[in-house]
Amino acid sequence: MEPTESVAEGPVCYLAEPCMAGERSPSSQELGGDSPFPWAQLPSSSLADPDWLGDEHIRAKKARVETIVRGMCVSPNPLVPGNGQTRNSPCCPEKFRERKRKQSLPIQQGPLRPGSAQDQGMRMGSPRVKEQLHLLKQQLRHLQEHIVQAAKPRAQARGLGGTLSAPQKNGCSSSSWAAGSDQHQGSNKYFCGAETRKVADDGHQSEKPRCLPSTAQALLEILRKEVISVVAQAVDSVFQRVLMDLPDNLPQQSISFHRPVAESRSEHSPPGGGDYKDPLAPASFPRRVQAQAGIPLENSSLTKPLDSPKYPISPGKVPKPYQGSPANCPFTVPSYIQENQVYNGYWSHGRLQDSSSQSLPSPESSLRPLVLNQPHLSLPFMAAHLESQLLPPSVKREQSGRQAVTDVLPFSSIHIQEGLNPGHLKKAKLMFFYTRYPSSNLLKAYFPDVQFNRCITSQMIKWFSNFREFYYIQTEKFARQAISDGVTNPKMLVVLRDSELFRALNMHYNKGNDLEVPDCFLEITGLTLQEFFRAVIAGKDSDPSWKKPIYKIISKLDSDIPEIFKSPSYPQELFQN
DNA sequence: CACCCCCCTG
DNA sequence: CAGGGGGGTG
Numbered sequence: 001m002e003p004t005e006s007v008a009e010g011p012v013c014y015l016a017e018p019c020m021a022g023e024r025s026p027s028s029q030e031l032g033g034d035s036p037f038p039w040a041q042l043p044s045s046s047l048a049d050p051d052w053l054g055d056e057h058i059r060a061k062k063a064r065v066e067t068i069v070r071g072m073c074v075s076p077n078p079l080v081p082g083n084g085q086t087r088n089s090p091c092c093p094e095k096f097r098e099r100k101r102k103q104s105l106p107i108q109q110g111p112l113r114p115g116s117a118q119d120q121g122m123r124m125g126s127p128r129v130k131e132q133l134h135l136l137k138q139q140l141r142h143l144q145e146h147i148v149q150a151a152k153p154r155a156q157a158r159g160l161g162g163t164l165s166a167p168q169k170n171g172c173s174s175s176s177w178a179a180g181s182d183q184h185q186g187s188n189k190y191f192c193g194a195e196t197r198k199v200a201d202d203g204h205q206s207e208k209p210r211c212l213p214s215t216a217q218a219l220l221e222i223l224r225k226e227v228i229s230v231v232a233q234a235v236d237s238v239f240q241r242v243l244m245d246l247p248d249n250l251p252q253q254s255i256s257f258h259r260p261v262a263e264s265r266s267e268h269s270p271p272g273g274g275d276y277k278d279p280l281a282p283a284s285f286p287r288r289v290q291a292q293a294g295i296p297l298e299n300s301s302l303t304k305p306l307d308s309p310k311y312p313i314s315p316g317k318v319p320k321p322y323q324g325s326p327a328n329c330p331f332t333v334p335s336y337i338q339e340n341q342v343y344n345g346y347w348s349h350g351r352l353q354d355s356s357s358q359s360l361p362s363p364e365s366s367l368r369p370l371v372l373n374q375p376h377l378s379l380p381f382m383a384a385h386l387e388s389q390l391l392p393p394s395v396k397r398e399q400s401g402r403q404a405v406t407d408v409l410p411f412s413s414i415h416i417q418e419g420l421n422p423g424h425l426k427k428a429k430l431m432f433f434y435t436r437y438p439s440s441n442l443l444k445a446y447f448p449d450v451q452f453n454r455c456i457t458s459q460m461i462k463w464f465s466n467f468r469e470f471y472y473i474q475t476e477k478f479a480r481q482a483i484s485d486g487v488t489n490p491k492m493l494v495v496l497r498d499s500e501l502f503r504a505l506n507m508h509y510n511k512g513n514d515l516e517v518p519d520c521f522l523e524i525t526g527l528t529l530q531e532f533f534r535a536v537i538a539g540k541d542s543d544p545s546w547k548k549p550i551y552k553i554i555s556k557l558d559s560d561i562p563e564i565f566k567s568p569s570y571p572q573e574l575f576q577n
Numbered sequence: 578c579a580c581c582c583c584c585c586t587g
Numbered sequence: 588c589a590g591g592g593g594g595g596t597g
Contacts, residue, residue, distance in 0.1 A: 425588090440580095458580090459589085465582065466588055551583085 415568075416451045420459060424450060428460060429509040431565060432467045433521040435558040446561060449568035467509065472547065474504050475525065479532035490533045495526040514571050520559045528554055 424447060431438065431446060438446075440457045450456060478501040482493055495502050497517070505525065506517060531550045540546040564570050 437582095454580095461581070462589070469583080545583095547583090 416449055418451050418456075420450065420456060424460075425463065426514070427565070427570065428463050429467065430515045430571070431561055432464065432471075432509050433515065433517050434561040434565075436464070436468055436471065436524075437555045437558055438464055442561075446565050447568075448566060470508055471505060471525075472528070472551075474501060474508075475528045476532045476536075476547075479529050480536055482529075482533060483536055487533070488537075490530040490537075493526060493529045493533055495522050495529060497522065501525065501529065518559065524554065524557045527557070 427447070435442065438461075440452075440461060443457065443460050444450075444452050447460070479493070487493065502517075502522065502525065506513070510517060528550065531553060535541060535546055535550060
C-alpha cells in the first residue's frame with residue numbers, strides 16, 4: 001500500500017558511513033537498527049568500531065614510542081601539519097554525520113604526533129591528505145627496508161611486498177558466495193587480513209636496527225612492532241579514507257591492511273592467523289563476511305567494467321541477470337523473468353524482435369567499460385596509482401584532455417551550501433538509475449555538501465518525484481506501443497541499451513552519458529515495462545489507481561548506490577559548471 | 578499535523 | 588522542473 005514506507009526513515013543511522021547504501025532496497029532497511037542482517041552491525045568494521053579509535057592505551061604507548069623513535073635511526077619524519085579538522089561540522093543533523101566521519105578516521109600519525117590522534121578530523125578534502133599519504137608512503141617503505149633486511153629469509157619467503165599487495169582474506173575465505181561484481185565492492189574497505197600483524201611479525205623476528213644500544217633490545221622489539229604497526233595503520237587510515245569514495249572495484253586494493261590496534265578484534269583473523277588464499281580473490285569475498293565487517297552490502301554496478309564482458313551473451317543462454325547483475329539490484333525477479341530467456345527476444349528500437357530472428361543484444365550497445373583493474377597493486381606503492389584509480393569506471397573519462405585526475409579526486413574540501421545547484425540536480429538524476437524512491441536520509445547521506453533543511457529536502461524529494469513521473473510515463477508509453485505493435489507476451493519486452501525506451505530515459509537522466517547506466521536499471525525498467533504491459537493488457541488501466549500496484553513493485557527495487565556517489569564532488573565534471 | 582506520493586498544470 | 592491540490596499514512 002505504501003510504497004513509501006521506508007521513506008519515513010527512523011533515526012539517523014549510526015553506521016551511516018559503512019552501511020549507507022540504499023536504505024530502500026529491501027535488503028538494507030535501517031541498518032542502524034533492525035537490519036535484516038544482524039551481522040552487518042558487528043563492530044568488526046574497522047570503519048565503525050569506535051573502540052579502536054578510543055584506545056587511549058595505544059595512544060599512550062605511541063606517545064612513548066615516539067620519543068624513543070625519534071632518537072632512533074628509523075626516525076620517521078614528523079609529518080605534522082595535517083592535524084586539526086579542516087572543517088567543522090555545521091549544525092545539527094550534519095554534525096552527527098560529521099562525528100561519524102571523524103570516528104572513522106583512523107589514527108594517522110601515530111608515532112609521530114601523539115596528541116594529534118583526535119585531531120584527525122582532517123577531511124578528505126584536505127590537500128594535506130595527499131601530502132601525508134606521500135610521507136607515510138615513504139615511511140612505510142623505509143621501515144620495510146629495514147625489516148626486509150633484518151628478516152630477509154622470512155620476508156622473502158613471503159614476500160613482504162607481496163604480502164601487502166595480496167589481498168588477504170584470512171578468515172573470509174570459506175564460503176565463497178556467488179561470484180560476481182558485487183564481490184568487488186567492499187573489498188577495498190574490508191580489512192579482514194592480519195596484514196599488518198604479519199608485517200609486524202616479520203619485523204619481530206628480525207634483529208634490531210644497527211644503530212641501537214644493545215641494552216634496549218627488549219624495548220626495541222616492542223618499538224619496532226609499534227612503529228611498524230602504527231605506520232601501517234596510519235597509511236591504512238589514509239587509504240581507507242581515500243577509498244571510502246572509491247568505486248568498489250579496485251579489487252586488489254583490498255588492502256587487507258589490518259589495524260593492529262584492533263587487537264581486541266583479532267579474532268577476526270582465522271585461527272591460524274593468516275591462511276590466505278588466492279590473493280586475487282577479493283572478488284570471492286563472501287558477502288557474509290563483508291557484512292560482518294560492517295561493510296555495506298551495497299555494491300555498485302561500478303564494478304561492472306570488471307565483468308562487463310558478459311556482453312555479448314549468447315542468445316539462447318541465460319545471461320544470468322541476477323548473478324551477473326550487481327547484487328545491489330535485489331529485486332525479486334518474477335518467475336516469468338527467471339525462467340527467462342529474456343534475451344531470446346527483445347524489444348528494441350520500439351520494434352519487436354522475435355527470438356527466432358533476433359540474435360542478441362549488440363555488444364556495442366553497452367557503453368564501453370573503462371578498464372581499471374590493476375590486479376597487482378601492492379599497498380606501499382599503490383598510492384601512486386591510487387589517484388588514477390579513484391575515478392569511477394563508469395564515469396566517462398575518455399575525454400583525453402582530462403587527465404587532471406589529481407584535481408578531480410574526492411579530495412576537494414566540502415563546502416556546505418544552502419541551495420541546490422545544477423550539479424546536484426545532475427547527480428540526483430544519475431542516482432535515479434539506482435534509486436527511484438530515495439529516502440530523505442539517503443539523500444542526506446549522498447549529498448554531504450548540501451545543508452539540508454525542510455525545504456531542500458522537499459525539493460530534492462520532488463526532483464525524484466518528477467523523475468519518476470517521467471520514467472513511468474515513458475515506460476507506460478512504450479508498453480502501450482508494444483501492445484499496439486502486436487506484442488502479446490510480456491516476456492518479449494526487454495530493455496537493452498539500444499532500446500528506444502532506454503534512449504529516452506538515458507537522454508533524460510544521463511544526457512551527457514556521464515555514467516554507465518547500471519544493468520540493474522535496465523532490468524528494472526524492463527520489469528516496469530512488462531508490468532505496465534500486463535496491466536494494460538488486462539485492462540486494468542480503467543481503474544483510476546491502476547498504476548499503484550506497479551509503483552509499489554518498483555518502489556521495492558531500489559538498488560544500493562555506489563559509494564562514490566557520496567563524494568560531494570561526484571561526478572567531478574558536473575560540478576564545474 | 579507532518580510528511581510523502583501522485584497528478585495536473587504552467 | 589516547480590506549485591499546488593488531493594489523498595494516504597502515522
